[in-house]
Amino acid sequence: MKYLSASIIFFMTTGHVMANIPKVVTDIAPIHSLVARVMGDLGTPKLLIPANATPHEYALRPSEAESLQEAELIFWMGEGLTPWLERTMTNLPKKADVVELLDLPETNLLPFRQTTLFGHHQDDDHDRTKDKSDTHKEDGHQDDAKHEKEKAHHDGGSDDDHGHGAHDPHAWLSPDNAKIWLQVIAQKLSQMDPDHQATYLANAAEGQAEIDQTSEDITKILKPIMNVKYVVFHDAYQYFEQSFGISVSGALSLGDASAPSPSRIEKIQHLISQEGITCVLAEPQYNPKLVAAISGNLKTGILDPLGARIKTEPKLFHDLLRNMAKSFAKCA
Numbered sequence: 621m622k623y624l625s626a627s628i629i630f631f632m633t634t635g636h637v638m639a640n641i642p643k644v645v646t647d648i649a650p651i652h653s654l655v656a657r658v659m660g661d662l663g664t665p666k667l668l669i670p671a672n673a674t675p676h677e678y679a680l681r682p683s684e685a686e687s688l689q690e691a692e693l694i695f696w697m698g699e700g701l702t703p704w705l706e707r708t709m710t711n712l713p714k715k716a717d718v719v720e721l722l723d724l725p726e727t728n729l730l731p732f733r734q735t736t737l738f739g740h741h742q743d744d745d746h747d748r749t750k751d752k753s754d755t756h757k758e759d760g761h762q763d764d765a766k767h768e769k770e771k772a773h774h775d776g777g778s779d780d781d782h783g784h785g786a787h788d789p790h791a792w793l794s795p796d797n798a799k800i801w802l803q804v805i806a807q808k809l810s811q812m813d814p815d816h817q818a819t820y821l822a823n824a825a826e827g828q829a830e831i832d833q834t835s836e837d838i839t840k841i842l843k844p845i846m847n848v849k850y851v852v853f854h855d856a857y858q859y860f861e862q863s864f865g866i867s868v869s870g871a872l873s874l875g876d877a878s879a880p881s882p883s884r885i886e887k888i889q890h891l892i893s894q895e896g897i898t899c900v901l902a903e904p905q906y907n908p909k910l911v912a913a914i915s916g917n918l919k920t921g922i923l924d925p926l927g928a929r930i931k932t933e934p935k936l937f938h939d940l941l942r943n944m945a946k947s948f949a950k951c952a
Contacts (some may be wrong), residue, residue, distance in 0.1 A: 642812040645687050647696035647705070648675050649927040650792045651721070651801075653936035655695055657827040658805045658820055660934075662813075666691075672928040674905060675702050676877045691716050693812060695805065698722035700789035719808055722789060726800045729787040730858050736887045737870040788875050793925060793944075794859040795835045798937060799828045834938045838864055838945040845952040851892060853902040853911070856925050860941075866948055869895060872914065888914065899951035904928045921951035 641663040646652040649671035656665055666687045669675050675697075680688075688694065688708065698720040699706040709718055721727060791797045806824035810817035842864050855871035870891045872880050880888075891897060892914075900915035901923045911920055924930070924947075927940045 640813050640815055642692045642809060643690055644693045644695070644809075645691040646694070647702060648792075649930075649932055650798075650925075650937050650940060651695050651697065652932060653927070653934055653940075654798060654802055654827065655805050657830075657934040657937075658802060658809060658823045660819060660823045662816055662819060665695075667932060668696075669702070671926050671930070671932060672904070674877060675926070677704065678702070679704075680708070688712060688716075693808060694718045695801075695808075696720060697789055697792070700785040700787060717808065717812070719804065721797075721801055721804075722787065722791060724800075724804060726804070727791055728794060728797055728800075729791060730862065732786060732788050732875055733855055733858060733871075735870075736884050737891050738868060788855075788858055790856040790875065790925060791859055792937075793857060793941070794863055795831050795941070796863070797859070799831050802827045802831075830938060834941055835863070838941060841942075841945040841949050842866060845949055848899065848948075848952040849895065849897050850948065850951070851888060851897050851900050851914075852923065853900070853906055853914075854925075857923065857944075860944060864945070869897060885914070892916070892918065899948075901947060901951060919951045921947045923947050 641659075644655060644659065644663070644665040645668055646655050646665050647668050649667060649669075652665055652667045659665060668680070668684050668687065669678050685708070689712065691712075692715060694709070694712070694716055696702065696705065696709070696718070700722050712718065722729065792801075802824040806820040809820045813820075846865055847867070849867055849869045851870050851872070852868055853872045854877055855873065855875045856877075857866070857868055860866065861868050870888055872885065872888050892900070897918065899919045899921060900911065901921045902911045903923055903925070905928075923944055924940065925944070927936045930936050930939045930943070
């Protein structure tokens with residue numbers, strides 16, 4: 621009887637502890653990794669969007685939608701990355717505490733790049749029909765400014781034809797942002813589960829130290845290749861570029877992953893032939909035939925900014941950044 625009573629007390633106590641752990645949902649695998657690091661052994665967040673899916677365009681399965689409805693705490697990047705998810709977020713039960721990471725004042729944001737060729741300010745980012753002669757460059761800029769003003773008047777914003785926001789949404793590729801978010805995650809979890817505040821804060825601090833170590837490792841990996849010029853298929857890497865000094869000269873697709881126009885493809889091919897590009901980097905979801913058509917005889921590599929090829933676990937974030945650095949280095 622004593623053993624039975626002890627067992628009952630143990631399971632009752634354990635059940636009580638687990639009942640206090642918030643039901644947490646995250647949108648993408650890198651954020652899931654950070655939240656899982658803070659939660660540690662206390663619980664596991666649910667991942668909404670599979671790592672091998674494109675977050676810019678995705679349709680939730682019934683089980684994923686149900687997870688959102690049941691969630692008590694949600695961490696997501698924001699409308700800039702997943703515009704299709706905004707309506708769902710606004711219709712969630714009031715019990716859910718929703719944290720939009722791109723909207724946090726602490727998050728360091730970079731502007732959405734408006735060009736095909738980075739550093740080429742005369743380049744027209746959306747391949748609009750206009751006179752491209754040198755004598756009309758100034759007029760072209762005035763027309764663009766007029767267009768933006770008219771659009772802002774009609775819809776109250778300055779978003780472009782593709783409907784992206786003013787900022788690049790791939791902010792998780794900044795180690796500094798990840799460290800900031802670890803602290804925010806710990807604070808939010810502590811508010812909902814004060815009994816485990818010390819654990820959450822300690823896990824976040826350890827996670828921040830691990831990110832510092834990962835950043836040091838990446839700096840060593842990339843040091844020999846700082847002058848190498850790259851072209852990427854998707855403009856998703858400027859946070860990584862600025863964090864570690866990598867030189868990406870252009871991107872086939874905008875940061876919202878919209879399909880490139882023939883004009884944009886032509887510009888990238890011209891850049892490759894004229895400016896000493898030595899490597900073209902795609903992502904796992906791109907068709908190998910398209911990669912071959914763009915890259916020709918150049919070296920090619922794969923960047924995986926979402927962790928599609930990495931096990932979903934707390935260390936995914938670190939593996940993701942290290943693998944990106946190794947891909948840049950290998951392709952140099």
